[in-house]
Amino acid sequence: MNMSNTTFNEKIEFLEDDFELVGAENVGTVDKVYVSQSYWQDVLTRLKRNKGAMIALISIIIITLLAIFGVGMNEHSYDSQIIAHQNLAPRVPGIEKLGIFDGSETMNTSSGEVEVNRYVSNDGSKTGLEDVYYWFGTDILGRDIFTRTWMGTRISLYIAVVAVLIDIIFGLSYGLISGYFGGAVDNAMQRFAEILNGIPNLVIVTLLIIVLKPGLITITFSLMITGWIGMNRIARAQMLKLKEQEFVLASRTLGAKDFFIIFKEILPNILGPIITNTMFSIPNAIFTEAFLAFIGLGVPAPMASLGSLISDAFKSFTTHPYMILPPVIVLAILMLSFNILADGIRDAFDPKMKER
Structure with missing residues (x-):
């Protein structure tokens, strides 16, 4: 009896290798504890991880800054004409010593290719340049293409802002109200939208030019007539999906008014698709303005837009190809950046893209 108690009370000492974890080789992952963050912080985190979207955002910021400050970065203005300076090739101080952007260009003539530099004289005489x-x-009228390019970029960015405002003010409100009330109201509002959408935008702009003068006001009115149709459809579809949810029924039971439910209860829950669709509408609006300016229905001279610059430079493309490159490159980067950024925002708002 005493021996049993002595054995039981005996101090037992365990060593590190006395036990072995069974199945340790099958343990693939270990749970991690993540810091709690809000929905918008989660969206912003996923957006920051998208390198393409971040590069696109930086490109848009750089182009915007150049559009704001680029017009005043030299002594030339966008509408000044110096006939003696016409058809001058790009020339950049400092870089010209490297043999590039030194004012020389290669021209195709009947006798072959000839390298010409109008800044200097072949016989050693002074040219004043x-x-x-x-x-x-410069272009065929001696106007500075650098200044005019960034002035034209201002027009494109203005169109981008107008497109966003039209989507939010007209398209969003129209679609939410139509989807919420439904029935005859929804049917009448959507049939009206379909009638407007069936009219080609070029026809609308042409009719507006008959009444108004060509310019930004005409383009703005044309966007106001048909530019909100896409947002209307997105907002209406989201409203039809959410208006029968329990939180809407609870608000209605507590006596909430219709417009309070629309803009305070439902709208915050559909901001993701709304922001994504708005971003995708910006490059479409920019391209529409550039196309109208290219065919002569944009802002009148001497005001410049990227579309009008491309149209003017296209006439001299075979002899002076450098004229068309700056507006084409800026327009391409601007539209591509907005598309990539919109794609990144869509992925950031999509819960399926969240890393698990």
């Missing part, structure tokens, strides 16, 4: 620099060159 030795100390003149045009970073993007």
